[in-house]
Amino acid sequence: MRILVISPYPPQRDGIANYAAQAVADLMRQGHDVVVVSPQPSAAHLHIDFMAGPRAWAALARRARGFDKIVIQWHPAFFYRSSSVVDRSSIDLAMAGVFRLVPEVEVWVHEYEYAEVLRSPSRRRAARAAFSRATLVFHSERERDAFLEAVPVDIGRTRVEQHGRSFRRRTAMSREEARASLGIAPDEFVFLCIGFIQRHKGFDRAVRAFAALDAPRARLDVVGSTRLDEPEFLAHLAELELLTDQTQGARLHTGYVSDELFDRWILASDTVVLPYREIWSSGVLERAALFDRRVIATRVGGLEQQAGGRDVVFVDDDAALLAEMAAAAQVSLRLGDVGTDITDDIGWADLQATVSARAALVRGSAARALRAVEGPGRAQGATPVDRTAGMVRRLPPYVVPPATSTRPGAPVVKRLVQRLTGWLILPLASRVDQLQAATANSLDVVAAEIQRLREETPAASGGRSTPSAGGPGATTPG
Amino acid sequence: MSTVGAVDRAGRVAVVPARFGPEIVGGAEIVLRHIAQGLQGRGWDVEVLTTAATDYFSWTNDQPVGCRVEDGLTVRRFEAVKSTPGTERSDLGHRMLAGDRLTLTEQERWINDDVRVPGLYHHLLLHAERYRALVFGPYLFWPSYACSQVAPERSLLWTCLHDEPAAYQEIYRPLLSGVAGLFLQTEPEHDLAHRLFPQLAPHAVVGCGVEVPSGYDPEAFRARYGITRPYVLYAGRREGAKGWDELLQHFRTAVLGRGLDLALVTMGAGEVRPPQGLEDRVVDVGFLPDDERDDAYAGALAYVQPSRYEAFSRTIMESWLAGRPVVGIGEGGVVRHHVETSRGGLLYDDAPEFAESLAVLLGHPRIADEMGRRGREYVLSRYQWDTVLDGIERSIVDWTPPPTGAAGGAPPVADRVGAARTGGGA
Numbered sequence: 001m002r003i004l005v006i007s008p009y010p011p012q013r014d015g016i017a018n019y020a021a022q023a024v025a026d027l028m029r030q031g032h033d034v035v036v037v038s039p040q041p042s043a044a045h046l047h048i049d050f051m052a053g054p055r056a057w058a059a060l061a062r063r064a065r066g067f068d069k070i071v072i073q074w075h076p077a078f079f080y081r082s083s084s085v086v087d088r089s090s091i092d093l094a095m096a097g098v099f100r101l102v103p104e105v106e107v108w109v110h111e112y113e114y115a116e117v118l119r120s121p122s123r124r125r126a127a128r129a130a131f132s133r134a135t136l137v138f139h140s141e142r143e144r145d146a147f148l149e150a151v152p153v154d155i156g157r158t159r160v161e162q163h164g165r166s167f168r169r170r171t172a173m174s175r176e177e178a179r180a181s182l183g184i185a186p187d188e189f190v191f192l193c194i195g196f197i198q199r200h201k202g203f204d205r206a207v208r209a210f211a212a213l214d215a216p217r218a219r220l221d222v223v224g225s226t227r228l229d230e231p232e233f234l235a236h237l238a239e240l241e242l243l244t245d246q247t248q249g250a251r252l253h254t255g256y257v258s259d260e261l262f263d264r265w266i267l268a269s270d271t272v273v274l275p276y277r278e279i280w281s282s283g284v285l286e287r288a289a290l291f292d293r294r295v296i297a298t299r300v301g302g303l304e305q306q307a308g309g310r311d312v313v314f315v316d317d318d319a320a321l322l323a324e325m326a327a328a329a330q331v332s333l334r335l336g337d338v339g340t341d342i343t344d345d346i347g348w349a350d351l352q353a354t355v356s357a358r359a360a361l362v363r364g365s366a367a368r369a370l371r372a373v374e375g376p377g378r379a380q381g382a383t384p385v386d387r388t389a390g391m392v393r394r395l396p397p398y399v400v401p402p403a404t405s406t407r408p409g410a411p412v413v414k415r416l417v418q419r420l421t422g423w424l425i426l427p428l429a430s431r432v433d434q435l436q437a438a439t440a441n442s443l444d445v446v447a448a449e450i451q452r453l454r455e456e457t458p459a460a461s462g463g464r465s466t467p468s469a470g471g472p473g474a475t476t477p478g
Numbered sequence: 479m480s481t482v483g484a485v486d487r488a489g490r491v492a493v494v495p496a497r498f499g500p501e502i503v504g505g506a507e508i509v510l511r512h513i514a515q516g517l518q519g520r521g522w523d524v525e526v527l528t529t530a531a532t533d534y535f536s537w538t539n540d541q542p543v544g545c546r547v548e549d550g551l552t553v554r555r556f557e558a559v560k561s562t563p564g565t566e567r568s569d570l571g572h573r574m575l576a577g578d579r580l581t582l583t584e585q586e587r588w589i590n591d592d593v594r595v596p597g598l599y600h601h602l603l604l605h606a607e608r609y610r611a612l613v614f615g616p617y618l619f620w621p622s623y624a625c626s627q628v629a630p631e632r633s634l635l636w637t638c639l640h641d642e643p644a645a646y647q648e649i650y651r652p653l654l655s656g657v658a659g660l661f662l663q664t665e666p667e668h669d670l671a672h673r674l675f676p677q678l679a680p681h682a683v684v685g686c687g688v689e690v691p692s693g694y695d696p697e698a699f700r701a702r703y704g705i706t707r708p709y710v711l712y713a714g715r716r717e718g719a720k721g722w723d724e725l726l727q728h729f730r731t732a733v734l735g736r737g738l739d740l741a742l743v744t745m746g747a748g749e750v751r752p753p754q755g756l757e758d759r760v761v762d763v764g765f766l767p768d769d770e771r772d773d774a775y776a777g778a779l780a781y782v783q784p785s786r787y788e789a790f791s792r793t794i795m796e797s798w799l800a801g802r803p804v805v806g807i808g809e810g811g812v813v814r815h816h817v818e819t820s821r822g823g824l825l826y827d828d829a830p831e832f833a834e835s836l837a838v839l840l841g842h843p844r845i846a847d848e849m850g851r852r853g854r855e856y857v858l859s860r861y862q863w864d865t866v867l868d869g870i871e872r873s874i875v876d877w878t879p880p881p882t883g884a885a886g887g888a889p890p891v892a893d894r895v896g897a898a899r900t901g902g903g904a
Contacts, residue, residue: 010599011624012586025603041562041590043599043624172631172658181655181677229581256582258652260630 002033004064004102007073009038010259013225015195015283016110017042018259020073022167023108027071037063039078051081057094061101069104072134075111077227085120092126096133105134108161109147111280117150127151137161139281140302146280162308167286171263178268189218189329192269194262195284196227197254199236202275202298204243209275209322211247215331220273223253223265231429238440245444267291271328274298275321281306296324392440482520482871489610489881490523491874494598496619498528498553499541501765505714505792506616506638509686513613513636514551516687516867525609526551527602529558529595529621534715534747537593556597567591574643585649594620602628611878613661616789617653618644626657632878633657635679639667640787641811642719645674655679659877661870663790666811682873687863688795691769696777699770703763708840709741710805711778713771713793714785716748721784721807726753726760728784728826732833733759738840742782743774775800779846780823780839782832786810795861798822798853803846805835822853 005027007020020036021043027034037060038044039051046063050056064070079095080088099105117123128151136158138144144158171178176186184190191210193203203222210220222244226233237254244252257265266272272288274297281302288295289310297303298321299314307314313328315321326332403414418425493514495507502508511526518524526548530539537558545554570580570588580588598621606612606629614622615636626633635653637660639645654660654671660681662668668683700706710729716722725742730753732738743761744750752760766774775781781797783806794804794816804823806813808831817823824835839846 011590011627013582021603024600028600028604036596040587041594043594043596045596047561170627170630171656183677225582229583256585256648256651258627258630258656260627260656261652264656 001068002066003027003035003069003071004067005034005036005071005073006060007036007038007044007071008040008078009036009042009044012038012040012042013256013258014227016073016075016078019110019167019283023071023073035067050079053081053087054090054094057091057098061098064098064101067102069106070099070102071106072108074107074109076113077111083116085116085123088116089120089123089126092123092130096126096130099130099133106137107131107134108137109143109280110139112143112147112150114146114150124151128153132157135159138302140305142302142305143280167290169263169290170259171267173264173267175267178264181264182268184219184268187217189215190269190271191218191220191325191329192223192265192272193220193275194223194257194265194272197222197224197237197240198227198233200277200279202277204236204240205275205277205318205321206273206325207240207243207247207250209318209325210250212322213326213329213331215249215326215329218249218329218331220247220250221253221265221269222251223257223262225254225256234434238436263287263291266293269293271296271325273321273325274303276300276303279303285310285312294328296321296328392436392443481868482875486875486880487521487523487871489878490525490608491517492525492527492609492612493517494527494612494614494621494625496529496593496595496621497532497534498526498548498555499532500549502532505790506636508792509790510613510615510636512687512689512863513867513870515549516863517870518551520867520871522871524551526553527598527612528553528555529593529598530555531558531593543597554601556595556601558593558595560593562591564591574647577643580647582648585647588647589620589623589649592620595625599625599628606632610881611658611874615661617650623649623653626653630656631658634659634661634874634877636661637667637671637681638663638789639671639674640789641670642787645670651675659873661873664812664815666815667789670811680877682869684869684873685861685866686790686792686795687866688792688799688857688861689863690799690858691772694776694800695773699773699777702770703743703761705741705743705761705777707739707741708779709743709761709777710780710782710836711774711797711802712742712744712746712782712784713774713796714746716744716746716750719785719787721786722748723751725782725784726751726756728829728832729753729760730756731829732836735829736833736837738833738836740779740836740840743778745771745774772796772800775802778802780805780836783807783813785813788812791816794823794853795857798850798857801847801850801854803839803849803853805832805839816856820853820856822849822856824849 005020005024008014008017010017010021017038024034024036035046036044037046037048039047039049041047048056048059048063080091082088117127131151132153134157136144136147136153138147138158138160139162141160144155144160148155148158173181179186179190191206193201193206195201197203206220207222210218222240226237241252244250266284266287271294272284274282274284274295276282276298277300279301282297285295285297285303285306292311295307295310295312297307297312297314299316304314313324315324403411403418405411405414493510495510497507498511502511514524514526529537530541530543531537532540537560539557541555543555543557545552547553567588570584570591574580574588602612602625609632611632611634612626612629613634613636614626616622616638617635618638622635626635635657637654639654639662644650654675655677657679660671660679662671662681662683663686665683668681671678671681712722712725714720729740729742733740733756741759741761743763745763745766747765750760750762763774775797778797780803781793783791783794783804785791786807786809788810789812791812794806794813797804798820804817806817806823806825808814808825808827814825817825824838826832826835
């Protein structure tokens with residue numbers, strides 16, 4: 001069979017790209033003649049820039065003739081260039097046109113914008129026109145149900161497949177070798193959050209929970225990079241940097257993570273933490289299973305169904321996440337407990353205290369309070385410079401103002417202006433964010449240097465200069 | 479003397495240069511070719527995986543795609559795809575050279591906006607387990623970057639690491655830390671690798687081999703090309719990254735400023751663009767057969783090496799074997815290391831030093847000859863293929879397990895991927 005696969009593809013760093021390559025290898029081993037099209041130049045045979053909108057699908061239509069089947073690895077971010085209902089509907093319809101050209105179409109749904117489609121009848125019609133011609137593959141029944149609610153197509157054209165059925169190990173290292181190569185001591189207990197760094201992955205929740213553990217021989221490694229260099233992604237990264245800096249034992253490793261390095265981290269870890277706020281399926285869950293790693297995950301999307309009978313502990317909130325992390329590392333909590341178990345006969349005072357304790361964990365104040373008490377010299381030596389770095393980091397990122405107005409016609413004009421000037425404005429906005437990060441990082445360096453000097457000259461920590469033996473630069477007590 | 483026995487040589491080794499052929503002058507390509515031939519000569523089952531292109535600049539597929547025997551080696555060629563204009567790579571490359579920090583997304587766009595080899599990628603995706611080891615090189619090229627990650631546990635890298643802006647890009651970290659082993663050529667390269675990649679993959683400094691010609695005939699070369707005045711020689715790609723433009727400016731200073739009666743003879747690829755007024759002093763002899771190349775070295779006053787980014791610099795070795803000194807750029811660890819260790823030449827940091835070095839050699843032939851003699855001794859004592867291949871074999875045996883059962887079978891010659899259907903973007 002001649003099969004056209006459409007997907008992000010290696011060497012692009014993306015879980016779906018890796019997934020697609022392994023699926024393509026499977027198809028080829030079965031004897032199919034496979035051609036891969038990727039949205040960006042890659043190891044795929046062809047590339048088409050889907051950000052060109054319907055024109056890209058017209059280009060694909062020219063390529064698709066003669067194939068027996070199209071397989072698409074679907075994620076909205078790969079195919080839609082804006083959130084406009086009109087734009088997305090036009091792409092859905094263009095896609096429907098391409099689907100008519102080949103006898104068989106299979107769409108593997110990794111993510112879908114269920115709520116948006118439910119809100120818009122016209123979008124729903126367009127999506128239905130496209131997807132009703134395809135066989136739809138999901139990784140859990142919950143995903144399938146949510147999709148069918150948003151896009152009512154024949155359930156007989158859908159199926160649920162195990163997410164990791166094509167996955168193979170990408171590292172040949174032993175666990176000991178992997179830990180040594182990553183600088184992990186043999187007796188350290190490693191919690192791992194790994195993947196693209198974005199708010200919905202919830203890695204910050206794991207850091208806050210970790211901060212409350214009394215576990216000097218444990219560490220939490222957050223490994224990954226932002227998918228895009230856009231302000232909202234960078235702002236979340238900056239927030240995570242601040243949080244890990246403040247939390248003893250937490251480390252943020254930003255940078256390129258190859259498939260091999262990804263697997264090496266999983267192999268080296270003791271427990272993989274998936275504190276997702278929302279997600280439908282997880283490649284990390286599958287890769288953790290490849291290496292028999294224990295997983296703590298939030299009960300969101302289709303994760304529970306995807307996990308099946310594997311060694312995964314599901315939690316519903318941050319308090320439970322903290323408790324499970326403590327249990328995994330066999331340690332106690334720094335603040336004693338997160339409160340009393342809530343039962344029907346709990347007293348008001350206990351209930352109030354429990355609520356406060358749990359809220360503190362979610363807010364992160366527990367972590368910050370602990371640093372203030374425990375940091376060896378850090379908190380007591382906190383300088384205005386320390387605080388300044390924090391202030392700079394907390395500046396909100398530049399966000400393009402919404403093109404709204406009560407005056408008739410003004411939103412259209414604003415959108416037009418945004419479109420015309422975007423090429424100029426967005427790089428400037430990005431540069432402002434980079435300057436913000438650079439300024440904060442520079443202040444951190446200065447703060448660290450001040451701290452170092454204080455530790456070298458304890459007498460100076462009271463704010464007075466230390467008298468020297470004389471000579472140039474000698475000062476007298478103030 | 480090799481400590482590797484026939485039993486240890488089980489399994490197929492793939493050598494994976496971006497280009498392959500006897501006419502290719504790129505240092506890493508020449509070395510990988512010798513390694514392939516050397517390993518096969520010692521009893522290894524060797525296959526070369528490469529592109530159908532031989533020209534570094536155009537990447538035109540001028541060789542047939544598919545599998546055939548070339549010079550006694552099984553060579554499997556895949557289509558080189560250059561379907562993007564390269565403007566983004568150029569822009570990002572300039573920013574990189576200016577010291578700007580590229581984001582990961584930009585680094586990915588930079589590496590992918592160049593020649594790519596999807597057929598090779600898919601060949602390995604399907605058949606990597608049939609090879610015991612895959613020897614890629616150099617680190618900078620897309621095949622090494624993308625294809626070594628298909629089966630990192632059996633990927634080895636002939637690193638060719640230079641202290642250049644590209645080496646500092648994050649996308650290369652997994653390559654240098656996650657493959658099964660790295661072959662390094664010199665101690666400066668070893669030091670650099672540790673400095674750039676704290677979690678370095680298993681590695682060995684194996685050196686690099688240089689063939690010793692049986693004899694030289696410098697007068698024949700002079701006569702063939704009508705060269706009457708003394709000349710300095712440059713061999714390699716004529717491009718900015720190799721220091722060619724800077725060399726021309728320095729040469730202009732030496733000839734017009736210092737008044738040296740010299741010509742600059744150059745062999746290799748790339749546009750020459752001699753400075754105004756020096757058109758008759760710069761002689762491009764193009765690609766030369768091996769014997770003529772060796773004669774060109776022997777007839778030179780000195781060999782000039784203007785490239786800061788060398789992992790080994792085999793042209794320096796070829797000059798020394800011919801008994802001629804080297805005038806090398808001081809900035810860049812490898813050239814300095816060779817010249818300082820051997821005392822077989824002089825180092826320069828700017829145009830006046832360059833001119834003065836040439837003036838010294840021109841005015842003192844005995845010093846020049848003595849430096850050439852010391853250089854030859856240096857090469858003969860350190861960089862011979864037998865020693866290098868011993869190290870490579872030992873490392874392959876140490877870093878990769880021998881195949882078990884039928885896994886070592888050869889992939890089918892006419893496999894489905896790699897056919898000429900890759901094409902580009904829309």
